Amino acid sequence: MDYKALSLLFLIFLVSTEARPIEDQATFANVNEIVTEHYELDIFIDFSRKVLSGTNTLYMRRTADSLDVVYLDVWDLNIYQILDQSGNKYEFHIDDPNPNLGQRLSIFIPEDLSTSETFNFTISYETSPDAQAISWLSPEQTSGKKLPYMFTQSEPILARSLAPFQDTPSIKSTYVVNTTTHVQFVTRVSGNMTYDYTDCMIRYSTFEMNIPVQSYLLAIASGNLVERKVGNRTYVITEPEEIEKVANEFSELEDFLS
Incomplete structure (x- = not known):
């Protein structure tokens, strides 16, 4: 066996691998030129129309020369x-959908x-009422039969139906999420709740994630x-009718983190 030839091939492989840019065939984002370091999502959860409406502010850093x-x-x-932060409008375009x-x-x-x-x-x-990341349950579909219920599930590439993102595992960002709902709805987000206030039958809540994570x-x-x-x-978080069952089922959750 020609070990010198094998060593040379291995070195060539290492060099070519290190020089290769990130390639993710499931994203349109130009992640080799600019990256999202933080985002702030400010949304109203509209149960009557089954949509989320608001803004997503992306804090991005350029990595390309220009x-x-x-x-x-x-x-x-x-x-x-x-x-942008100065109030300047940007021109934009949305391509035809890829199914x-x-x-x-x-x-x-x-x-x-x-x-x-x-x-x-x-x-x-x-969002669209048919957004793939969002599920809307009627009161009849819940355990309590009292209020509708909304939840999201963004894996593997469905976060892009929830908000504009660089929706790829190669991008990790911290975030803040501000939610607005009618007062009877309680909202929870994957992050620490830092604010919860009701006024004039409206509930305002804020959640923070200080560990960079993927959009999904x-x-x-x-x-x-x-x-x-x-x-x-x-x-554990669930409906009142399910809390005892869920708390028992996940009673050892803390042990998994030890």
């Missing part, structure tokens, strides 16, 4: 407006901003919800 367009993943979203991947949202960067180090985009949008790990639930602590760091 940038003339930002590509994001969307899926059946109505995009109304895109602004398996959704759509590409293109945000066009003016030439005088092409070498900016950071970009903050506030995207005003609304964002989870939102809203309805007639209660929570119970089952460990020093763990809680």
Whole structure:
């Protein structure tokens, strides 16, 4: 066996692997040119229309030498407006849908901003009633039969139907989620709740995730919800009628984290 030849081939493989950019065939995002470091989602959960409406503000950092367009993943979203932190409007375009991947949202960067180090985009949008990441249950479909119930499940590439994202495992971001609902609905998000306030029959809640995670790990639930602590760091969240059963089922959850 020619060990010198094998060693040479191995070195060539290492060099070619290190030089290869990230390639994810399931995203439209140009993640080799710009990355999302943080986002702030501000949404109203509209049970009557079965949509989420609001804004997603992306805090992005350029990694390419210059940038003339930002590509994001969307899926059946109505995009109304895109602004930067100074209130400047950005031109944008949404491609025709791919039945398996959704759509590409293109945000066009003016030439005088092409070498900016950071970009903050506030995207005003609304989801579709048929958004693949969102499930809407009628009161009759719940255990309590009192209120409708909404929950999300974004794996593997469905977060793009929830909000505009660089929807790929190669991008991890921290986030803040602000939710607004009618007062009877309790909302929980995959993050620490930092604010919960009711005024004029409206409930406002804020949640923070300070550990960078992929977009598909964002989870939102809203309805007639209660929570119970089952460990020093763990809680279960469900309907009141199910809380005893669920708390017992996940009573050892804290042990799994030890």
